Amino acid sequence: MTYVVTDQCTGCRYTECVTVCPVECFHLDDEMTYIDPENCIDCGGCVPACPVGAIQASYLLAPEQQKWIEINRRRAAETPVITSRLAPLPGADERKKALGL
Amino acid sequence: MTTPQYRVAIVGAGPSGFYAAEALLRAQKDVAVDLFERLPVPYGLVRFGVAPDHPKLKQVTAVFDRIAAMPGFRFVGGVDVGTDISIAALRRAYHAVVLATGASLGREIGLPGEKLAGNRQASDFVGWYNGHPDHRDLAFDFSGERAVVIGHGNVALDVARILLKTPDELRRTDIAAHALEALAESRVRDVHLIGRRGPSETRFSAKELGEFDTLTACDPGIDPADLRADAFSHGDGFDIERKASLDLLERFSRRVATKERRCLFRFHLEPVCFEGGEGVQSAVFRRNCVEGAADECIRIDTKLVFLSVGRRTSPIEGIAYDGSRGVHANRGGRLMVHDRIDHGLYTCGWSKRGPQGTIGTNRACALDTVEKILVDLDSLPSPEPGAIDRLVSSIGRRHGVPLDFDAWRIIDSAEVARGCVNGKPREKFVSVDDMVATARERGIAC
Secondary structure, eight states, X not given: OOEEEXXXXXXXXXXXXXXXXXXXXXXXXXXXXXEOTTTXXXXXXXXXXXXXXXXXXXXXXXXXXXXXXXXXXXHHHHSOBOOSOOOOOTTHHHHHHHTTO | OOOOSEEEEEEXXXXXXXXXXXXXXXXXXXXXEEEEOSSSSOOTHHHHTSOTTOHHXXXXXXXXXXXXXXTTEEEEOSOOBTTTBOHHHHHHHOSEEEEOOOOOEEOOOOOTTTTSBTEEEHHHHHHHHTTOTTTTTOOOOOOSSEEEEEOOSHHHHHHHXXXXXXXXXXXXXXXXXXXXXXXXXXXXXXXXXXXXXXXXXXXXXXXXXXXXXXXXXXXXXXXXXXXXXXXXXXXXXXXXXXHXXXXXXXXXXXXXXXXXXXXXXXXXXXXXXXXXXXXEEEXXXXXXXXXXXXXXXXXXEOSEEEEOSOEEOXXXXXXXXXXXXXXXXXXXXXXXXXXXXXXXXXXOTHHHHOSOSOTTHHHHHHHHHHHHHHHHGGGSOOOOTXXXXXXXXXXXXXXXXXXXXXXXXXXXXXXXXXXXHXXXXXOOOOSHHHHHHHHHHHHHHO
16 A cells, blocks of 8 residues: 545645655645655655645545546656655645635 | 864664754755764664564665765764763764654553563563564563553554464564564463543554454454443544544454454553552453443453553753653753753754654654754854764774674674575664674674
8 A cells, every 4th residue: 555645735735744754755746746656655644744634545545536546656757756845835725724624 | 075064963863863864964054964873773763663564664764774875974883872972072072962862761650560570661562572682681471361551552553463463474574583482482362452542532543453454363352341332433523544543443343253362452441550469460440431420440360561651761861851741851852951952952853752753753853953953053162173083983992893884784784684594574683792793793704
């Protein structure tokens, strides 16, 4: 198993996950972050760190969310590693509030 | 090679020590780091805390090895700071000193009978099965069929799982040989995993709880008498992970036991005392499963009890201690003495914030401390010229070989080779003398 970032990250792209990842396995593009399943050691530390609950253990994903396993794998290979926290996307805090989080 | 502008000593080569080194070496300042470690081997709780049957977590050591290869990094093993060299000596030699000394002491609960033989700290057992030199000579009495583990966190799960796995389930892990041998003779068949609160209030992670579903010879179970009404219902505030843990426990409660071993998850049991003569014979609890009803006394007969109710930092001579939090007295990573900042002294990891979080939590924690160091560096007094070289060479002479990262690589290769013979990823050296002798012999051979 591994952990995956889901579309809940899109529109926020908080990167709190990056600072608690022990193995620097987060990648990012303009939309969101992705977890490299080859490097993730399954510690699960990023799950509670995400302010919008975008990260989940792959085995706990709902059927319609299963696609994110493959998307994380593919996009992690195509995008650069991120090693330190960035500012979230504009409007992230408003979106978080709107989600009731 | 030019002399770095700043020199920082980090004490403790566990995760937070390595991450502090990484943050300092990546900073936009010319910093060199010496990472001091009491043992000749690095990685702290990744080597001595992570359970042997969790090899994937141990892959984090590849990151630590990359940090060790960064320019400006030096590993200084085999030095007990506070005993072999004083904090004062380190302060004279470095601009800043960071204590990343972890939380090596188990917390006690202060109940009658706690000191009876057979009442053990979970952390001692963990150190023992992981081959920590401080714990290798411990002996555990596995002659009884029942063991009790008090605490509802992931360490308690580790202890129960290692007690209940078959020798074949452990044989191909890096468990210490002495532990595998003793556990193979164990008669323990029943482990009671006891918490004061209910199923919705444990600190188990779902992934680790789920491992109990797939043990070869053990069924997880729950005593219905320990449950309050609606024990497995949860409020809206529950995230997926906590719901998954609760669902697993609910499933365990319906499971029909067919295997020869059993892990009983028990709830709402408040420890009262431990009874016995020479050694513990029973653990006594107060159970309250019905609001307003009188407490019930529950006595569990056992010769082996593990306390897994937290850890605290080992105090260091000359460093103020925060007894209530069980850490070096600090404010956001800066060490404090009598409510004032002790300039040039810092802490990170469990010795800063207590034993919480996952391995990576220590990365964020170390980064936070290093941010403060970088702010302070220019205002800290410069060390005595030559003091570091004198210090490190005197340490090297003590062991007859410098216990640096190259020495660790030699020890590491030897351990992997020893393990290979038995189909294990490694067979750890469990004594400091053997570690040093290996580094010395191979060093000469090279």
